[in-house]
Amino acid sequence: MKDKQVDLVFSVLAHAARRRMLDLVMQAPGISVSALGTHFDMSRIAVLKHIHVLEKAELLISKKEGRTRHLYFNPIPIQMIYDRWTTQYSAFWSSHMADIKDRVETRAAGKRGSKRA
Amino acid sequence: MKDKQVDLVFSVLAHAARRRMLDLVMQAPGISVSALGTHFDMSRIAVLKHIHVLEKAELLISKKEGRTRHLYFNPIPIQMIYDRWTTQYSAFWSSHMADIKDRVETRAAGKRGSKRA
DNA sequence: CAGATAGGTAACCTATTCGTTACCTATGAA
DNA sequence: TTCATAGGTAACGAATAGGTTACCTATCTG
Numbered sequence: 001m002k003d004k005q006v007d008l009v010f011s012v013l014a015h016a017a018r019r020r021m022l023d024l025v026m027q028a029p030g031i032s033v034s035a036l037g038t039h040f041d042m043s044r045i046a047v048l049k050h051i052h053v054l055e056k057a058e059l060l061i062s063k064k065e066g067r068t069r070h071l072y073f074n075p076i077p078i079q080m081i082y083d084r085w086t087t088q089y090s091a092f093w094s095s096h097m098a099d100i101k102d103r104v105e106t107r108a109a110g111k112r113g114s115k116r117a
Numbered sequence: 118m119k120d121k122q123v124d125l126v127f128s129v130l131a132h133a134a135r136r137r138m139l140d141l142v143m144q145a146p147g148i149s150v151s152a153l154g155t156h157f158d159m160s161r162i163a164v165l166k167h168i169h170v171l172e173k174a175e176l177l178i179s180k181k182e183g184r185t186r187h188l189y190f191n192p193i194p195i196q197m198i199y200d201r202w203t204t205q206y207s208a209f210w211s212s213h214m215a216d217i218k219d220r221v222e223t224r225a226a227g228k229r230g231s232k233r234a
Numbered sequence: 235c236a237g238a239t240a241g242g243t244a245a246c247c248t249a250t251t252c253g254t255t256a257c258c259t260a261t262g263a264a
Numbered sequence: 265t266t267c268a269t270a271g272g273t274a275a276c277g278a279a280t281a282g283g284t285t286a287c288c289t290a291t292c293t294g
Contacts, residue, residue, distance in 0.1 A: 003133040010131035015282090016120040026209050034240060046283055048242070053281095067240045067291045075209060078202075085199065092143050092192060132252090151270060163253055165272070170251095184261040184270045 012057040129174040147187040
């Protein structure tokens with residue numbers, strides 16, 4: 001998987017609306033563009049643009065039937081990044097996991113005010 | 118973890134140079150800004166800006182000693198997203214895993230390590 | 235056919251991103 | 265003190281992102 005493709009997938013995921021679109025399509029495979037659009041507080045055109053971006057990153061696949069475009073989630077790019085990610089960070093994680101777990105749990109335990117850095 | 122924070126982390130990771138910076142800092146904890154900069158074909162200022170973005174997303178932590186800023190990798194935000202991700206997509210993955218696994222392995226052709234989500 | 239419905243393009247506007255150069259500040263060493 | 269070095273700000277510019285309105289095309293249905 002090339003850098004450019006990884007860039008694209010990450011940048012696509014960097015927008016809450018698009019992440020939500022993926023969720024919705026995952027939950028309702030074959031949903032139409034307009035049906036998807038009803039869940040968002042933006043124009044139909046904006047939704048359409050997001051769909052185009054998602055398709056360009058191959059996170060969505062669409063199939064047009066008649067006048068309706070049906071949308072499907074494609075997990076492969078995310079799967080790829082997931083694999084790469086675990087490989088890339090697992091060494092660090094495993095060697096620091098006790099420490100991290102401790103810090104996360106300390107923060108979760110009600111220490112709100114003091115952020116590190 | 119709020120949407121905005123997730124947006125930020127993903128957008129930060131959507132740049133190959135920044136991903137590489139994380140790798141480098143992970144491999145050389147405490148590296149200085151200028152030492153990090155030698156690995157990149159861009160001005161020192163551009164590197165500095167990327168570092169600021171990484172710090173804003175809390176993927177890097179820095180500590181200044183004298184005139185030198187030492188950089189450290191903070192895995193927590195990635196860990197957070199990783200957890201969310203696996204939760205969010207694992208249902209889909211597991212229900213389609215045979216299919217996906219088959220396709221992925223066909224491409225990987227001999228690579229080891231089928232991860233379970 | 236007429237009209238409603240689903241999708242799609244084009245043009246435009248504003249904010250942000252990512253890089254630059256120029257210049258400033260703080261620290262360490264000779 | 266003097267000067268090189270590490271870091272940092274400010275201002276700018278080109279490109280891209282993310283939204284809008286206006287308008288067009290295709291298809292289904294009464």
